[in-house]
Amino acid sequence: MLIDSHAHVASEKFDGDRNAALQRAWDAGLSHVVVIGETSVAARDLARTDPRRLSFTAGVHPHEAHQFDATRDSALIHALVTDGAVAIGECGLDYYYDHSPRAQQLDAFQSQLDIAAVTGLPVVVHTRLAEDDTQRLMRASAARGVVGVLHCFTGSVVLAHAAIEIGWYISFSGIATFKTWxxxxxxxxxxxxQLLVETDSPYLAPVPHRGKRNEPAFLPDTVARLATVRGTTTQELSELTARNAIRFFRLDLPTSSN
Ligand SMILES: [Zn+2]
Structure with a gap:
């Protein structure tokens, strides 16, 4: 068992070879991929083609927060939840790129945390150079019962401990294989x-694929590196993080491969 908890396989970067890329993932030993969605139906429609091995999320990325329309987008996200989305997101705050004004990022993030609180779904959070605001909003939503994951984690130990303390999860990507990590x-x-693993494909291909388009089949390279650091085996870390993903996203899957 091995689950990619975060992959943008519905992205147009996979338009040329989506089925082949997914086949490579299954051949590489992955059992399931969580397809990160937007407020479009692409991730939902892709997940419907193979519901046992694909699930999907619904949300608005902080880079797109300038286009966020609370009424319209909340309605779309709720509709996708009705269609079976397993999480809200990815949403969050990115003060590194600042592709959207921060006030709008905060608005869009808060709205999606509200949807998570109302629907009881977990939330997938992107955060970069926004630790104080992230901590504040994440603690407030946790007090309302929201569980989240800080995906593609590159933050501080302080932020990690804050997330761990409130029962949130932390997910590592191929960045953990980089020399600069x-x-x-x-x-x-x-x-x-509270540990998850992900590719965040098509971005951030792990060593030794660095520079190429990333895809879920490259996840074992990241898991191997994390296993070494944690003093465990790739096999055990694969099984552990798959069980965590099943619990976090409440996937309707068996929790062991036997
Ligand atoms: Zn992502």
Missing amino acids: ERDDVVVAVPDA
Whole structure:
């Protein structure tokens, strides 16, 4: 068992070879991929083609927050939840790129945390150079029962501990294989039960695929690196993080491969 908890396989970057890329993922030992969606129906429609191995989320990325329309987008997200979305997101705050004004990022993020609170679904959070605001909103939503994952984690130990303390999950991507990676302290700090793994494909291909388009089939390279840091085996970390993904997203899947 191995689950990619975050892949943009509905993106147009996969238009040329989506089925072949997914086949490579199954051949590489993946059992399931969570397709990160937007407020379009593409992720939903893709997941419907193979519901046992694909599920989907619905949300608005902080880069797109300038286009966020609370009434329209909340309605779309709620409709996708009715259609079976397993999480809200990805949403969050990105003060590194600042592709959208921060006030609008905060609005869009808060709206989606509200939807998570109302629907009881988990939330997939993107956060970069926005630790104070992220902590504040994440703690407030946790007090309303929202569980989230800080995806593609590159933040500080302080942010990681804040998330761990409120029961949120932390997910690592191929960045953890880069020479420039310096957050092994966080990799070992995350409790077994709160750890997820992801590719974030088509972005951030792990070593030795760096520079290529990323795809779910490359996930084992990241898992191998994380397993080394945590003093476990690739096999055990695959099974552990798959069980965590099944619990987090409440996937209707068996929790063991036997
Ligand atoms: Zn993403």
